[in-house]
Amino acid sequence: MTDCTARIREETARLLAEGRVDLVIGFEEGSLPLRATPCFITEPGDTGRLIWNAFCSNNLARYLIRSDRKVGIVAKGCDTRAIVELIKEKQVRREDVVIIGVPCHGMVDPHEVRERFGDIRIQTVEDTGGKLVAGDGTALLSMNREDALHRSCRVCVQRNPVISDVLVGEEVEERTRDEFTDVADFASRSAGERWEYIAGEMSRCIRCNACRNACPLCYCSKCFVDETRPQWVGRGTDPSDVLSFHLMRVLHLAGRCVECGACVRACPMGVDLGTLNRRMSADVARMFGCRPGLDPGKPAPLSTFDPDDPQDFMLEP
């Protein structure tokens, strides 16, 4: 990790000094324990602010959208998947981005850490690779790093950058073959139970749009929720509107969602958006053989079709 930090700083300084980019987007220390925060470096002298640790979970790709500058970006596997899709969708020009790829060991969810360590005021966290050791100034507590990962990181199939211009750190082994067992588990419940669960989750949504705005692939200049002619979905917290919003959000990301989990992490209310996203990802993978962001040359599944696509869902009266 410290090695990555040094290399990121080094590459950033070089890219800025050589004039290859106007700006490098990376992470710096957050204002709170267990947090890192996006930072925007334009001066080679500022590269000392850059860090790399287990909390660099934001998907920085969303800062690339319609940027008119040459940008260097620190990117994990999922971030590069988003970049791949953004390039395909012409929101980012490949030649305008220099990707500082960082193989990722999975990012740590602060909520998991706090859950585990209870009420202590965490002041320091050390990432040993296998363990996380937290200190509150008086004592040290440790937990398995694996147990603290974000949910999206636990099912991640692409920890290494898909594309990069500079690779920082050692490539990691891709370890998960994602069989979408979580999706199957949920689907095995009765429709009534599924509905109860989803309705319960939706009831907490406050329509703050953080899921949308954190998503690297939500970039419409006018989102459907803001549309008034016709008004597709009401703006309030009516349960039907909330659900419609989330369903449409998922449908708009169908075949494009890079499974980075940014929406889930952004949600202030802990709404389980993952259950919807994962179903969509599973269907897209199963029916159209597509895992978005992994193949720069492949058309998006909803930009094409195959005459032999599955249609067993169709009604045969």
Added chain:
Amino acid sequence: MTPSGPTGAVLVLGGGISGIQAALDLADSGFRVYLVERRSAIGGVMAGLDKTFPTNDCSMCILSPKLVECGRHLNIEVLTNSELTALEGVPGAFTATIEQQPRFVSTEKCTGCGECAKVCPVKLPDSFNMGLSDRKAIYRLYEQAYPHSYMIDSAVCRRCGLCARKCSAGAIDLDMQPRTLSIPVGAVIACPGFEPFDASLIANYGYGTFPNVITSIEFERILSASGPSRGRLLRPSDGKEPHRIAWIQCVGSRDIHRVDNNYCSSVCCTYAIKEAVVAREHSGGNLETTIFHIDIRTHGKGFERYYERAKNEQGVRFVRSEISRIYQDGSGSLILRFPENGRISEEVYDLVVLSVGMVQDRANREMAERLGLHLDSHGFCETRTLSPVETSVPGIFAAGAFSGPKDIPEAVMGASAAAAEASAMLSHSRHTLTQRKSYPPEKPLLGGRPRIGVFICHCGINIASVVDIASVRDYAAGLPNVVLSEEALFTCSQDSQRMIRERVAEHRLNRVVVAACTPRTHEPLFQETLREAGLNKHLFEMANIRDQCAWVHQGEPEKATQKAKDLIRMSVARAKLIEPLPQAFLDVNRTALVIGGGVAGMVCASSLADQGFGVHLVESAAELGGNARRIHSTNDGADVDAFVSRLVESVSGNPSITIHTGTHISDVSGFVGNFRTMVENAEGIVEEISHGVAIIASGGEASKPDGYLYGVDPRVLTLQELEDEIARGNPDVTSSRNAVLVQCVGSRDEDRPYCSRTCCSKAMKLALALIEANPLVNVYVLYRDIRTYGFDEQFYLEARERGVRFLQYDPGNRPTVEIVEQDGRKRLRVVTTDLVLGREFSIDADLLGLATATVPSAGAAELAGLFKVPLNEDGFFMEAHIKLRPVDFPTEGVFVCGLAHSPKTIGESIVQAKAAASRAALVLCRDSIEAGGTVSVIDGPKCSGCGVCAALCPFKAIEMDESERKAVVNEALCKGCGLCASSCRCGAADVKGFTDGEICAMICSSVARGL
């Protein structure tokens, strides 16, 4: 001929798909057309088919828009129940005499409601359903028929008058008389079609005796959703579902013993496969299907894949055996006896389908006689390979199966080709006899509030007997923005149309809602009325309270009334939001660009030039001619070398044609009517050509064979090389003693799972030529299936008669060739196992000919990219629709012909080239391209430029402006399907006339309970 030029009208004889296509092509390119049909409706054989191969498209679905188009065309007069009785005059100035039998029902007044048939007491077998169901004496040929009105079969009508009393539209006139018309026309297209072979002529099959032996045409009706059993697969004898069905091929075709038919009907193999596959779908897979055949002839585009799939994936069984006789058992099932592996096998089937071929009947022969046309011995119209639509009489052109067995796309192409010939002949009189309608100027809406008029139709008693019209009228009157709600007995009648025009003026209506029948048939009529009333035709909305309400809820008047109110409320909700849609007109550059200087390209170029348009002909080679320079004669003996020389000469000398040899296309921009193409020569000099249409005739080439010692031993040649050598009289070739021709070298294999179509006939030609040159030669043809379709079958027969040995090999065990040293000579030893005899043959050949595949030309992919048109899996250009648009692309203004489209003979290339010229002329003869109307629109600020719309648009009507990162709609290309709108996440794309707002308004009002 009149002093001002030929008569600008064409007589089309036969209302099948060929006649319809020819009529539409001609009427759209500025000629008046009289379409004469013997039956009471147009549609022909295609109207009776269930699905079409090789895509299993619904036949009626693809045909019916053409019927409607034909029926509504201002410049097509459809004359049904009519027959040509005489043709006099000279080419350019004929006079046709047409005898029209009375229909007894006014096509103008009849609404097609069918109440008359309900009361008609006369019942008889329905010939459209091959007698498998009944109809009345007053009837309609089939549901979607055009004309849509009923007619009385005077042969069986008892003149009881019940129908006339029942008809509330007053459409029935039992005193209607025959009439004779005398019509001046400049040219005639004869396409009266064919008749299915009368299977009862082959007594051994028991057709007509055994109820469960039926013809393939009857089986089509059984499969059809609109057929006698409504698409349920049932056998005639007991109405039970069959579990085993056999097809017997070549019934009436390829048969010189039982009947004297020495030709192949070309379509039966593929339609039998289709019927087997579709039958299996109908039965949920619980059906055994066996096709008994001689050869399987799936030589058409995409057919080989279709065959392989049927065989390997869809469980259709193929047995190569001729059935000599059919027996019936006590249950009505049928026993088939056939030789198999040297023994006689016996199998029992529940149903046997006879794959009947195409023949010509007496009516067609008589018609031909009246026209003075030469027919061949089977009654088909005589044409020549190199002038395939010209008949023996100048000014009369033949199309469709009248001139030989054809499948639908061949018929369509032939029809377009015939249209091109007629158009060339009459080009000076284009637009002299056509009509154009004029309308008052449109009233501007000026942002006023919607003032909606609702007109509710009784449709006689069709709607009024179920729906409470008064209550619906009062309800509609109370809906927001409705200023008038009025009822009418028939809203479609002349006086109601006048009433609507008057109400528009009196009440200053700016939107009209008609609640009546279906917009599919009547929307154009009412839109016409709106235009006459000075309103934009899009300010109209229709609520279908007949076909989709009164007729289907006859026993529930209250619910039907409620539904009618709901439907009207939905229509009013939409009407509030509709806006007038302006039409834009773009100029057309009346020049064509033809790419490829082979026979297809040259024929196309000259046809277009003859039709009065400028042409640029681009050829990458240094000289014109293409592959045809290596075909020296046709099977029927025509001199191709001379033909090509004449063609090159005439094209080169034609002042309307500019030739660009030794050049290629480097860039294309623009769209239909206004293309700009860069043509670059070897020195890199670029010339810009402006043109309105492009025809891709970039050709194909012979594949280079792998193996068989090709390139190793000089005695091994491709058939193309062999043809050159024979033509040159090379003694090494013409003096060979043992010549072996191997078929399917590079075709019908894993890499190229398609048939190259021409090689079997070519092998016959070369075998016969070798024998001609040296009667002592032994010729062996090693084949998989002999595919000498159509009239080329006679050359197969001739080759067999003249001693050519045919050995059938298994693709899994291909013939081998090795050089064997014997007696100090290197012999070419060919070893093959014949499947028929089941033994190995070893032939020491001194000549080995390889039937290589036809492959697309190298530049096809690049051209496809430049013109944004698709290629199929094999790299050939893919037409817009394999059946009905065989030379068009989804992208308007671009056409294809020749080998670029698929392997084909020179004669077929000529037909297709002329067809492409005909289709291209439709664009070039227009004053302007209409754009606008129901088209997509992009809201620039909302568009994020992601490109999903451009990727999905089937018509390539959306382009990305890369610098602005916005999508741009080309209204000239857009068809308004709305795929872009439904796929646009940003809400930037919408469809005028079907906007998101309008649809949402309908959704919102559709379920508003208690409103």
Added chain:
Amino acid sequence: MRTIARNEIGRLLDGLLAGYAVYAPVRRKGILVFDRIRSGDEAILDYANTRTSPKHVLMPQMETLLSSCGEDPGVSEHTDCGKPAVLFGARPCDARAFLFLDKVLRDGQSRDVYYANRRDSLLVISIGCTQPRETCFCTTTGGGPLSAEGSDILLEDLGSVYLAHVASSRGAEFAAAHGLLDTCEGEPPGSGTVNGGLQPAIEPPVDLGLLKAALDRSFDDPLWLTLAEKCLGCGICSYLCPACHCFDIVDEEAAGVRVRNRVWDSCQFSCFTAQASGFNPRPTGRERYRQRIMHKFNYCIDNHGMAGCVGCGRCVSECPVNLDMRQVLAAFGGRRGGN
């Protein structure tokens, strides 16, 4: 002086349930929010603060103002707020936010009848803080862990018991009516008589006065662009904020009922200021983020005499990109102050 034992709170709330709609901190799938309770023991007492603020008690995220039904031309107004309500367990910062909302929505130039009716029938019982969170900055904006502003009764947490302070006349009436007779009067909370050592120390990161002065000069400061660069433009900060009160009015129709609804809105959304013409006076994140800070720390002080922020820290803890309001304030206040 009267104390309530911690374990008596449940009973107290049960007693209130008969006459009041009672809102108290409850856990919804692990997340603390204020919601109506049906029994006193649902209320959670041991918490730092809730994820969402209690402002929805006075200003629901979505409320119907007017409605009409079917073909009936009549319109009904929905101004009746129903049962009187008690908000139990608000933190002093959140209670102080009511003071601010009152200035804007009830006591200012225009009276929002929907808010005012609810407010006038609401009694606020807040609980002072002993353990501030790492994101708290109430002292910066004029509050404190034992501030009674905006509360009717403030409970001072003494461990096993609460010390009740009456903070308004309505609080006094209520105390009298519910047997809280000897509430502290006159003695300020946290004055040390009982728990002098427990008043937590929260360092104010900036001086509000200096900040206000700095902001007055900073409208065109390039720093806004830098700050907005990181901001995602979501509405978390606005929607979790106890003091934000912007809303949108929308007309809708479904199943034959037409309604005029009020829903929360956020100045951080791009459509917040979008005009029908397509023009947007705050077209980018820079203008929108500036508006948020300026409104709270500059315009509100001018217009209402208090900042539109009570330092609850929700925007700090929940910002997905850790755009920390305190650092933002420090960046302006500190820099300018240092000059």
Added chain:
Amino acid sequence: MDGEMNDRVPGWEPRIVAFLCNWCSYAGADSAGVGRLQYPAAVRVIRVPCAGRINPFFILSAFQKGADGVLVSGCHPGDCHYISGNYSARRKFALLKGLLEHIGIEEGRLQFTWVSASEGERFASVIDTVTEKVLALGPARRMEKRYT
């Protein structure tokens, strides 16, 4: 039992919104009429140019507005008047149907099918099937937007 409300509401008539493409399915519905095939009166048809025109929003919107069921029907594969609109639409439909079922909207509320111009009988039996299923499920309340 997954049906949300199986007590038949007195006087309840199901409302089914059907989106039909102009060229095949709408024509198929007309064919059913021409053949006088009787089917339940619960369906309200919205004609669209092509199945490809149908935005998943239309379907969600119909449920929000109180539809008890939604039917979408287009041309059979290969028959599309707009060449490939139905193929592109089929992908969207597959995903939407999966998603709605995933969240517990009962199978049977939303149906997709193909009906050709000549399949009047098929259209009638589609409506029979769809209506029967909706009747068995009762009123759809899960996604309906209700104002009190």
